[in-house]
Amino acid sequence: MIIRILALLFVISIFIPVEFHYLVGTLRIEAYRIVLGLALVYALFNIKKLLDNADLIDIFLLFFVILASASLIYNHGLKDGIESAGILGIEILGSFYLARFYITTPKRYYQINMLFVTILALLLVFSLYEAFAKHRILHEWARNITGHDSLDYRLYTHYYIRLGIMRTTNLFAHPILYGTIGAIFFPFIVLLTLYRFKFSYLLRAIALLVGMITTLSSAPLLAIGFQGLTAVLSKFWHGGKRFWFGASFIVLSGLILISAISNRGLFAILVSHLTFNPVTGYYRMLQWQYTQDDILDHPLFGIGLHDWTRPEWMNNSIDSFWLLVTLQHGLIAGFILLFICLYAVFHVLNTLYKHHPASRWMVESWILAFMSLILIGFTVDYFGKLQPMFFFVLGSIAWARQHGKLNRILNNMSWIARSRSRQKQQPRRTSATLSRELP
Numbered sequence: 001m002i003i004r005i006l007a008l009l010f011v012i013s014i015f016i017p018v019e020f021h022y023l024v025g026t027l028r029i030e031a032y033r034i035v036l037g038l039a040l041v042y043a044l045f046n047i048k049k050l051l052d053n054a055d056l057i058d059i060f061l062l063f064f065v066i067l068a069s070a071s072l073i074y075n076h077g078l079k080d081g082i083e084s085a086g087i088l089g090i091e092i093l094g095s096f097y098l099a100r101f102y103i104t105t106p107k108r109y110y111q112i113n114m115l116f117v118t119i120l121a122l123l124l125v126f127s128l129y130e131a132f133a134k135h136r137i138l139h140e141w142a143r144n145i146t147g148h149d150s151l152d153y154r155l156y157t158h159y160y161i162r163l164g165i166m167r168t169t170n171l172f173a174h175p176i177l178y179g180t181i182g183a184i185f186f187p188f189i190v191l192l193t194l195y196r197f198k199f200s201y202l203l204r205a206i207a208l209l210v211g212m213i214t215t216l217s218s219a220p221l222l223a224i225g226f227q228g229l230t231a232v233l234s235k236f237w238h239g240g241k242r243f244w245f246g247a248s249f250i251v252l253s254g255l256i257l258i259s260a261i262s263n264r265g266l267f268a269i270l271v272s273h274l275t276f277n278p279v280t281g282y283y284r285m286l287q288w289q290y291t292q293d294d295i296l297d298h299p300l301f302g303i304g305l306h307d308w309t310r311p312e313w314m315n316n317s318i319d320s321f322w323l324l325v326t327l328q329h330g331l332i333a334g335f336i337l338l339f340i341c342l343y344a345v346f347h348v349l350n351t352l353y354k355h356h357p358a359s360r361w362m363v364e365s366w367i368l369a370f371m372s373l374i375l376i377g378f379t380v381d382y383f384g385k386l387q388p389m390f391f392f393v394l395g396s397i398a399w400a401r402q403h404g405k406l407n408r409i410l411n412n413m414s415w416i417a418r419s420r421s422r423q424k425q426q427p428r429r430t431s432a433t434l435s436r437e438l439p
Contacts, residue, residue, distance in 0.1 A: 003042060007102040009035045010095075010392070011115050014181070014385055015123075018150045018173040019142035027087065036094030036388060043097035050097065053398070057340055061096060061394075064336045065089050071329040075304025084305065095388035099395030106359040106406065109396060113188045113365075120182055121207035127168045127178075131214045134166040168214040173384050179220030180376070180386055182212045184393060186220075187227050187368035191361045219380045223372040230371045234364055238353040284319045284379060286310075291318070291327050302330040321377035321390075341374050341394065348400055355400070356410040366397045 013032035022029045043050055050058075068088055073081030103109050126138055136155070143149055151173060154160065160167045160175070167175040186208050193201040212220040290310045294303050307316055308327060318324040326334030348367055355363050370393055373382075382390050399406075 003039075003098070003102045006035055006039050006042065006098060007112060008115075010039070010098060011112065011119070014116075014389065015119060015171050017139060017142040017171050018384070019139065019146045019148040021146075021148065021150070027083065032385060032388060033087070033090060036098065037090050039098035039101075040090055040094040043093070043101060046101065050100075053100070055398075055401075057344055057394075060336055060340045060343075061092070064333055064340065065092055067333045067336070068325075068329040071301040071333065072304050074301045075306060081304075091388045092391050095392040096395035099392045100398050103396045104399050106362055106399065109362055109366075109399060112396070113185055113362075116181075116185045117189045117204050117208065120185065120211060121204040123170050124207040124211050127170050127211045127214045130168045130170065131165040134161065136166075136169060138171050139169065162216045165214070165216070167216045168211070170211070175215035175217045176219050176380055177384055177386055179212045179215035179217045180223065180373075180380065180382075181389060182208050182215075183220040183223035183227075183372060183376075184369050184389065186212070186224060187231075187372075188362070188365040191365045191368075195357075195361045219376050222379070223376050226372040226375045227368040230368050231364070234349060234352055234367055237349055283314075286314065287318055287320065288323060290314070291323060295327055295331065299331045302326065302328045302333070304328055317381070319381055320379060321382045323378075324381050338374075341370070344394060344397070345371050345374065348397055351400070354404075354407070356407045358410050359400075359406055363397070363400050366393070366400070369393060370397075 010032065013030070013035050016031050018030065020031065065088065069081070069085035072084045072088070075081070076084065103112060130136055130138070136151070139151055151169070155169065155174070168178060169175055170178045172178040172181070186205070189201060189205045189208060193205050209224075212224075287310075291308055294308045305328065308318075310316075318327065322334060322338060325337055345367060348363060352360065352363055352367070373390055373393065377390075
């Protein structure tokens with residue numbers, strides 16, 4: 001009961017605007033952090049169950065949090081380091097174990113995803129108004145209630161107007177947050193529509209897509225593209241691994257060839273074509289270039305939250321989740337987290353074909369969503385509510401390990417449903433009819 005309430009509160013907290021916060025010193029306390037803190041306490045009180053269900057992902061994720069915490073303490077001292085490490089641990093382990101403890105069945109996975117999808121679909125009307133009226137009305141209401149003006153002032157300038165419309169934030173602190181959260185749940189509603197068509201499902205899918213488009217951000221649209229490619233991969237993965245290894249070798253060889261014959265470099269070519277704004281793409285390329293010295297000079301513990309080396313005209317933002325993790329916490333931490341995520345995806349992918357059709361589409365939706373999160377993390381930083389959402393999604397698929405038990409349950413349910421259907425279709429037999437059928 002407690003974990004169900006925490007899961008519901010977490011979903012609600014994701015949609016609470018950033019204006020609703022309370023400052024404790026330099027710490028910004030928001031509703032989602034309180035919920036995740038309580039979820040972590042719940043996990044600690046249920047440590048035996050946690051250990052019984054632990055796997056390789058749990059072990060390496062804990063190691064990553066310890067290494068990242070050591071990095072913060074090493075770079076900022078005991079007091080400030082522990083404070084930052086505490087927030088990091090709450091956001092990572094709290095969200096991960098909230099998903100692990102609550103989403104233990106396909107039914108709960110369906111319910112939590114459908115709740116997110118429904119809320120996002122209902123919010124479309126505000127996105128359309130914000131885009132065409134150029135009025136961030138939801139944040140204005142939140143500011144009037146709280147007195148906090150928490151949005152970056154640049155979000156109200158011409159920099160966030162493209163093609164004559166304003167890039168929408170909806171209830172979130174930035175268009176990238178809104179678009180990426182929509183992209184997380186887009187595969188779920190699309191595959192649900194394909195699996196069991198209903199007009200209401202189709203409308204939700206269209207609403208999510210239109211909402212992502214109103215952000216005019218490359219991140220969610222890139223995510224959809226990656227999801228399409230991953231769908232092809234998952235479709236032919238079982239029984240075709242040799243093909244995929246061969247295809248990967250050909251692609252890798254092609255990328256090396258492009259790098260060799262181009263004076264721009266592979267990453268420069270990618271970022272210049274994978275963003276709406278070429279200037280933004282070029283700026284991201286410079287971030288990768290200028291952070292290399294800092295990473296190589298601090299390979300073990302990174303630079304923590306300190307400033308990184310760059311020209312004076314560049315601001316301090318890093319537009320890549322993986323680059324920022326490596327810069328702040330070191331090469332080992334970055335490698336461990338990337339390994340965890342890739343291992344989780346391919347471990348689930350290898351067992352996808354074993355699932356009953358009733359649950360297989362949900363497992364596939366998770367693969368598409370999380371693989372796209374891994375990939376777009378190279379061009380987008382998961383700041384604010386995106387970081388806990390990232391680890392919540394990572395923890396939301398543990399139930400798929402029990403595919404054998406699930407298949408038996410689903411097969412029994414299918415058999416019962418078919419039996420009831422046959423009984424309804426058969427004509428009612430009287431006692432006289434039954435007596436004639438007896439030998």
